Structures are given as structure tokens and as C-alpha cells.
Amino acid sequence: xxxxLPSLITATQTEGYDLAVKLSRIAVKQTQPDATMRDKLxxxxxxxxxxxxxxxxxxxxxxxxIALANNHWRDAK
Amino acid sequence: xxxxLPSLITATQTEGYDLAVKLSRIAVKQTQPDATMRDKLxxxxxxxxxxxxxxxxxxxxxxxxIALANNHWRDAK
Amino acid sequence: xxxxLPSLITATQTEGYDLAVKLSRIAVKQTQPDATMRDKLxxxxxxxxxxxxxxxxxxxxxxxxIALANNHWRDAK
Amino acid sequence: xxxxLPSLITATQTEGYDLAVKLSRIAVKQTQPDATMRDKLxxxxxxxxxxxxxxxxxxxxxxxxIALANNHWRDAK
Amino acid sequence: xxxxLPSLITATQTEGYDLAVKLSRIAVKQTQPDATMRDKLxxxxxxxxxxxxxxxxxxxxxxxxIALANNHWRDAK
Amino acid sequence: xxxxLPSLITATQTEGYDLAVKLSRIAVKQTQPDATMRDKLxxxxxxxxxxxxxxxxxxxxxxxxIALANNHWRDAK
Numbered sequence: 001x002x003x004x005l006p007s008l009i010t011a012t013q014t015e016g017y018d019l020a021v022k023l024s025r026i027a028v029k030q031t032q033p034d035a036t037m038r039d040k041l042x043x044x045x046x047x048x049x050x051x052x053x054x055x056x057x058x059x060x061x062x063x064x065x066i067a068l069a070n071n072h073w074r075d076a077k
Numbered sequence: 078x079x080x081x082l083p084s085l086i087t088a089t090q091t092e093g094y095d096l097a098v099k100l101s102r103i104a105v106k107q108t109q110p111d112a113t114m115r116d117k118l119x120x121x122x123x124x125x126x127x128x129x130x131x132x133x134x135x136x137x138x139x140x141x142x143i144a145l146a147n148n149h150w151r152d153a154k
Numbered sequence: 155x156x157x158x159l160p161s162l163i164t165a166t167q168t169e170g171y172d173l174a175v176k177l178s179r180i181a182v183k184q185t186q187p188d189a190t191m192r193d194k195l196x197x198x199x200x201x202x203x204x205x206x207x208x209x210x211x212x213x214x215x216x217x218x219x220i221a222l223a224n225n226h227w228r229d230a231k
Numbered sequence: 232x233x234x235x236l237p238s239l240i241t242a243t244q245t246e247g248y249d250l251a252v253k254l255s256r257i258a259v260k261q262t263q264p265d266a267t268m269r270d271k272l273x274x275x276x277x278x279x280x281x282x283x284x285x286x287x288x289x290x291x292x293x294x295x296x297i298a299l300a301n302n303h304w305r306d307a308k
Numbered sequence: 309x310x311x312x313l314p315s316l317i318t319a320t321q322t323e324g325y326d327l328a329v330k331l332s333r334i335a336v337k338q339t340q341p342d343a344t345m346r347d348k349l350x351x352x353x354x355x356x357x358x359x360x361x362x363x364x365x366x367x368x369x370x371x372x373x374i375a376l377a378n379n380h381w382r383d384a385k
Numbered sequence: 386x387x388x389x390l391p392s393l394i395t396a397t398q399t400e401g402y403d404l405a406v407k408l409s410r411i412a413v414k415q416t417q418p419d420a421t422m423r424d425k426l427x428x429x430x431x432x433x434x435x436x437x438x439x440x441x442x443x444x445x446x447x448x449x450x451i452a453l454a455n456n457h458w459r460d461a462k
Contacts, residue, residue, distance in 0.1 A: 005321040008380050013082040017100070021107055023325070023371070027364035030329055032354045045357035046109045049122040053131045054361045056104035060138035061368035063100070069380035072085050072146035090159040094177070098184055123186045126199035130208045133181035137215035140177070149162050149223035167236040171254070175261055200263045203276035207285045210258035214292035217254070226239050226300035244390040248408070252415055277417045280430035284439045287412035291446035294408070303393050303454035313398040316457050331402070331448070335441035338406055340431045353434040362438045369445035377457035 008069035016070055020062035024055060085146035093147055097139035101132060162223035170224055174216035178209060239300035247301055251293035255286060316377035324378055328370035332363060393454035401455055405447035409440060 004026070010016040032038055045051035067073070081103070087093040109115055122128035144150070158180070164170040186192055199205035221227070235257070241247040263269050276282035298304070312334070318324040340346055353359035375381070389411070395401040417423050430436035452458070 003320060003322045005325055008321055008375065009382075012080060013085060014080045017082055017103065021104060024104075024364050024368065026325065027329060027332075027367040028360045031360055031363050037355065041355070041357040041360065045361070047114065047118070048357070049118040049125070049128055050131065051357055051361060052105045052108055052118065053122070053128060053135060054358065054365070055108050056101050056135045057131070057138065058361060058364045058368050059104040060101065060135050060142075061365065061372065064138065064142045065368075065372045065375050065380075067085065067142050067146060069375060069382070072142075074086075074146070089157060090162060091157045094159055094180065098181060101181075124191065124195070126195040126202070126205055127208065129182045129185055129195065130199070130205060130212060132185050133178050133212045134208070134215065136181040137178065137212050137219075141215065141219045144162065144219050144223060149219075151163075151223070166234060167239060168234045171236055171257065175258060178258075201268065201272070203272040203279070203282055204285065206259045206262055206272065207276070207282060207289060209262050210255050210289045211285070211292065213258040214255065214289050214296075218292065218296045221239065221296050221300060226296075228240075228300070243388060244393060245388045248390055248411065252412060255412075278422065278426070280426040280433070280436055281439065283413045283416055283426065284430070284436060284443060286416050287409050287443045288439070288446065290412040291409065291443050291450075295446065295450045298393065298450050298454060303450075305394075305454070311397060311399045313402055316398060316452065317459075332441050332445065334402065335406060335409075335444040336437045339437055339440050345432065349432070349434040349437065353438070356434070359434055359438060362435065362442070366438060366441045366445050369442065369449065373445075373449045373452050373457075377452060377459070 008066055010066070010070060013067075013073050016066045016073070017059075017063055020059045020066050023062040023066075024058040027058075085143050087143070087147060090144075090150050093143045093150070094136075094140055097136045097143055100139040100143075101135040104135075162220050164220070164224060167221075167227050170220045170227070171213075171217055174213045174220050177216040177220075178212040181212075239297055241297070241301060244298075244304050247297045247304070248290075248294055251290045251297050254293040254297075255289040258289075316374050318374070318378060321375075321381050324374045324381070325367075325371055328367045328374050331370040331374075332366040335366075393451050395451070395455060398452075398458050401451045401458070402444075402448055405444045405451050408447040408451075409443040412443075 005023075008019070010019055028038065032041070045055070082100075085096070087096055105115065109118070122132070159177075162173070164173055182192065186195070199209070236254075239250070241250055259269065263272070276286070313331075316327070318327055336346065340349070353363070390408075393404070395404055413423065417426070430440070
């Protein structure tokens with residue numbers, strides 16, 4: 001993949017959260033490059049509460065990093 | 078979704094914790110956008126101790142971020 | 155719930171740890187508000203080693219936050 | 232329990248790690264106060280690779296906190 | 309293994325993320341040195357949504373470390 | 386065990402990672418002191434993708450601590 005992550009800096013907190021969601025998905029994409037298989041697995045975990053909570057945990061970890069990178073958007077408040 | 082996260086800054090610690098709960102739910106919502114399916118899954122994990130503890134873990138991770146953003150509400154004590 | 159978390163600052167490390175335990179339980183309470191159901195689930199996870207370790211993980215995450223808020227109680231040593 | 236955690240400051244890194252192990256066990260103790268039940272569960276998870284790794288994860292989280300409290304024992308090196 | 313990790317500093321955020329993926333794999337390699345067995349296990353977890361999410365969690369943890377090492381690439385933006 | 390952790394400071398990043406692997410194993414050793422049992426469990430989790438990923442997560446957490454202790458080896462680059 002080319003330079004898909006040009007910056008950790010986002011204009012708003014909401015965009016920062018969206019970026020965290022994106023970061024959580026890229027690792028899955030790099031580990032399982034087959035899009036058809038990923039679609040199949042996505043169907044499975046979309047219907048699995050434990051998997052959805054685990055996704056939310058990954059997002060929380062990335063959001064911590066992005067929030068720190070943006071100095072918690074303190075200057076923007 | 079529009080700008081649902083206007084700020085990480087909260088007036089009190091309790092509100093900061095509530096925001097952490099909200100952040101933990103948004104990732105689930107974005108991964109499983111179907112409200113009917115989410116209600117069904119919620120019924121399942123509300124009755125599953127392991128899932129409830131996992132939710133609590135996600136909240137703890139977000140709370141760490143929010144507490145840091147608010148300088149642990151030290152100025153407010 | 156009202157303002158149940160007036161401060162992250164505690165007089166001692168032991169009280170800080172107790173607060174971490176409290177924080178880990180609140181998310182469960184907010185996700186499963188039915189006290190009877192919670193008592194039932196508590197019986198289950200009290201007898202489940204994996205669940206007890208997972209609870210300990212949540213407490214560890216909150217304790218990190220509280221220790222940071224208290225500057226690791228360095229001034230109190 | 233009385234004041235079982237008088238300080239996060241330890242003389243050496245090894246003692247800091249031991250304290251992390253102690254902190255990981257206290258949450259289990261507070262959630263399951265029955266010593267006989269805990270002994271039974273301990274027998275179980277001592278023979279369960281997944282549980283042992285999960286214990287190690289909790290210890291790692293507490294060790295991060297304790298290392299930070301001790302300024303990573305940099306002055307002691 | 310020889311000095312496989314010469315630096316945590318990367319030119320771009322994307323390279324930093326790639327390094328996080330690499331770091332997450334090295335621990336598996338060191339714990340299971342048999343390449344044939346690793347290939348077999350890889351086939352399994354590539355088709356397991358829970359395992360892919362868990363991999364993503366490890367990557368998120370390493371990415372936090374690498375982002376911090378690079379001062380979140382703030383000077384590069 | 387005696388003073389097995391004389392320092393968190395390492396000469397290189399690679400040695401820092403090796404130390405993280407070591408720290409992740411010590412907690413298992415302290416929880417299950419029987420070497421024969423540990424060898425048996427090791428055989429099990431070496432062939433279990435989920436367990437290997439969980440080990441990698443523990444290593445990632447310890448590596449964050451060690452990298453911080455070494456100021457991310459910035460002076461060494």
C-alpha cells in the first residue's frame with residue numbers, strides 16, 4: 001500500500017476518532033489481504049458482540065495515540 | 078455521522094466517565110450500523126459477564142485518554 | 155447516576171486502588187442496570203478464573219490513570 | 232483490607248516487578264474474597280496457558296505504572 | 309536473531325505503522341521459531357475474525373510506542 | 386528469585402525488545418513455578434494462534450515501558 005497515512009493530525013476530535021477506526025482496520029487488511037475473505041469475516045464479526053467490543057478496544061487504543069498527537073485538540077476548543 | 082464529538086473537555090470527572098462510555102459505544106455503532114442487530118447483540122452481551130467486563134475495559138482505555146485531556150481535572154478539585 | 159466521581163485525587167495509594175476497582179464496576183453497572191441480573195452474573199464470574207483476571211486487567215488500566223492523576227503519590231511518600 | 236499499598240516506590244526494578252505481581256492479585260482477591268474458592272481457581276488457571284498469559288498481561292500493565300512512578304529507576308542505574 | 313530493529317524512528321507515519329506490524333510479528337516468531345508451524349497457524353488465524361482483531365490490537369499498542377518515539381511526526385507535517 | 390532485572394536500560398532497541406519478551410515470561414514463571422508444567426503448557430500455546438498473539442500483546446505492553454525508560458533510544462540513533 002502507498003502512503004495511506006499522511007498525518008495523525010486532524011482538524012476535529014470526530015475526525016480523529018474516524019482515523020482511529022481506519023487505523024484499526026488497516027492491520028486486519030495487511031494480515032488478511034484477500035478482500036473476499038475479509039468480507040466473509042466481516043459478516044461474522046458484525047453479528048458477534050464479543051468481536052464488536054474487541055474492535056472498539058482497538059479503536060480506543062488508536063484514539064489515545066491520535067488524541068495525544070493532536071494535544072487532545074486543546075488549542076481547538 | 079456528523080460532528081458528534083465536539084470536545085474531550087468535560088466540566089467534571091463524572092461527565093468524563095460518561096463520555097468514555099459514549100466513545101466505547103460509537104465504534105460498535107460504526108462497525109455494526111444496523112440498529113436492530115445492535116439491539117439484539119446488546120441483549121446478548123448484557124447477560125454475559127465476560128462481555129460486560131470487556132466493555133468496562135474499553136471504557137477504562139477511553140477514560141485514560143479523557144482524563145489526560147482534562148489534565149485529570151486537577152484545576153477543578 | 156449523580157456525581158459519583160467527585161475526584162481522582164486520593165490521600166493514599168491504597169485508596170487509589172480502591173477507586174480503580176470502583177471505576178471498573180461502574181461501566182458494568184451502566185451497561186447492565188438491572189441489579190438482579192448483575193448479582194446473577196457476579197456469581198458466575200466470581201467462580202471463573204478468566205473473568206477474575208479480566209476484571210484485574212480493567213482495574214490495572216484505571217489504576218494507571220488514577221496513579222498519574224495523583225502524580226504517583228510521590229509528594230506523599 | 233488495611234493500608235496494604237504504602238508506596239509505589241521500590242528500591243530496585245526487580246522489587247517493582249514483584250509489586251506489579253502483587254497488584255494484579257489484589258483485584259482478584261477483592262472480587263473473590265473467599266480464599267478456598269481462590270485456591271480452587273488458582274489450581275485451574277495455573278494449568279491453563281491462556282490464563283497464565285492473561286495474568287502476565289495484567290502484570291505488564293501494572294509494571295508500566297510502577298516503572299513510571301519510579302522514573303524507570305534511571306537515578307538508580 | 310541479529311540486530312533486526314535498528315531504530316524506532318521512521319520517515320513517515322505509514323512506515324511507522326508498518327514497523328508496528330513488524331514488531332507484532334517478531335514476538336510470535338520468537339515464541340514459535342518453527343516456520344512451518346507458523347505458516348500453518350497463519351492459515352488458521354487469517355480466517356478467524358477474533359484473531360485478526362487481536363493482531364490489530366497488538367499493532368495498535370506498538371504503534372502508540374512508535375508514534376511517541378517519533379514525537380507523532382509533528383515536525384514532519 | 387534473586388535480582389533478575391538489574392536495569393530497564395539497554396544498549397539497543399533489539400535488546401530492549403528481547404528484554405520485553407523476558408519480562409512477559411517472568412510473570413508466567415512466578416504464577417506457575419513448576420518447570421515441567423510450564424514446558425507442557427508451552428507445547429500447547431506454541432501451537433495455538435490465539436495464545437501466540439496474546440503473548441505478543443504482553444510483549445508490546447512491556448516494550449512500551451522499556452522504550453520509554455530508554456527515551457526511545459533517541460540519543461543512540
